[in-house]
Amino acid sequence: MAKLIGGLGTSHVPSIGVALDRGLRDTADWKPFFDGYIPAQKWIEAARPDIAVVVFNDHGNSFFLDRVPTLAVGVAESYKPVDEGWGPRAIPDFEGAADFSWHFVDQLVENHFDPMICREIEVDHGLQVPMELFFGKPDRWPVKVVPIFVNTIQYPIPTPQRMWDLGKALRKAVESWPTDERIVIMGTGGLSHQLQGSRAGFINQPADRAWIDEIGSNPEKYRNMTRQDYVETFGSEGAELIMWLVMRGAMDADVETVHKHYFAPASLTGAGMVVLENLKAAA
Ligand code: DHB
Ligand code: FE
Numbered sequence: 441m442a443k444l445i446g447g448l449g450t451s452h453v454p455s456i457g458v459a460l461d462r463g464l465r466d467t468a469d470w471k472p473f474f475d476g477y478i479p480a481q482k483w484i485e486a487a488r489p490d491i492a493v494v495v496f497n498d499h500g501n502s503f504f505l506d507r508v509p510t511l512a513v514g515v516a517e518s519y520k521p522v523d524e525g526w527g528p529r530a531i532p533d534f535e536g537a538a539d540f541s542w543h544f545v546d547q548l549v550e551n552h553f554d555p556m557i558c559r560e561i562e563v564d565h566g567l568q569v570p571m572e573l574f575f576g577k578p579d580r581w582p583v584k585v586v587p588i589f590v591n592t593i594q595y596p597i598p599t600p601q602r603m604w605d606l607g608k609a610l611r612k613a614v615e616s617w618p619t620d621e622r623i624v625i626m627g628t629g630g631l632s633h634q635l636q637g638s639r640a641g642f643i644n645q646p647a648d649r650a651w652i653d654e655i656g657s658n659p660e661k662y663r664n665m666t667r668q669d670y671v672e673t674f675g676s677e678g679a680e681l682i683m684w685l686v687m688r689g690a691m692d693a694d695v696e697t698v699h700k701h702y703f704a705p706a707s708l709t710g711a712g713m714v715v716l717e718n719l720k721a722a723a
Contacts, residue, residue: 476701496566607689627687629680633709
C-alpha cells in the first residue's frame with residue numbers, strides 16, 4: 441500500500457513567489473525567511489515523495505464569490521498556475537496524480553464527505569508557493585500533486601473538527617491505495633494575518649509561535665477551538681490555519697516535529713513551517 445511519509449505545514453503568502461520571480465531571495469529582507477526552509481528542502485529531497493497532497497484555499501482566482509465550494513478536489517492530469525495579476529509565472533505546470541485523486545474522492549464520499557470534483561482547474565499561490573518553498577525552482581516538479589481546495593474565504597468556513605476528520609479520511613485513502621507510492625501532505629495558509637477591516641495588518645506573534653511549537657504535540661488544543669477563536673486569535677485570513685489540521689489529522693497521534701521555522705512579518709503576515717514525521721515511521 442501507499443505510505444504517508446510526512447506532514448508539512450507552511451504559509452503560502454503570494455509575495456514569496458513574487459520575491460523569487462524578482463530575484464530577491466538573497467536580499468536582507470527575504471534571506472532569513474527563505475534560509476529557514478533549507479532543512480525542510482533537504483528533508484523532502486531525502487524523503488523522495490511521489491505525490492504531494494496540497495490542502496489550500498483558492499483566493500478568488502479559480503472560484504469567485506459567485507460560486508464557492510466548501511470542499512473541492514482536483515482530479516486532472518495537470519494544473520496550470522494562475523496568473524494573479526503580476527504576469528504569467530515562470531514555473532512549470534503541476535502534474536496531477538489523477539488516479540489517486542479519483543480514489544481519494546471515492547473514499548471521501550464513502551466517508552460521508554461531499555466534494556466538488558474538478559476535472560480542470562488552475563491553482564493559485566495557495567499551491568504554487570508551498571511547492572516552491574519545499575522544492576525550490578526545478579525545471580519539472582519532482583512530485584505529482586493532488587489539490588484539495590477548502591473554502592476559507594466566504595463565511596461560513598468549515599469547522600476545525602471537520603478539517604481533522606477530512607485528514608482522517610485522507611489517511612484512509614492513502615492506506616487503501618494499492619501502490620508503493622510515497623505521499624506527503626501539505627497543510628497551507630496562515631500564519632496570523634488580517635487583510636481587511638479595522639484590524640487590517642493584525643499579526644499575533646506569540647500565538648503563531650505557540651502554533652508552530654504545538655501543532656505536532658498538542659493538536660487537540662487547535663482542533664477544539666471554534667472558528668470564532670481562529671478569527672480572534674489569528675485574524676480573519678489567519679483562519680486559513682484550519683487547513684493545517686487536515687495534515688495533522690492524517691498523521692498519527694504521536695509525531696515528531698523534525699523541522700520548524702517562524703519569521704515575521706513576511707508581507708503582512710506571520711510566516712512559518714513545520715515538518716512532522718510519525719514516530720513509528722519506518723525508513
Ligand atoms: C497574503 C495573502 C495570502 O493568501 C496569505 O495567505 C497571506 C498573505 C497577502 O496578500 O499578503
Ligand atoms: Fe492565503
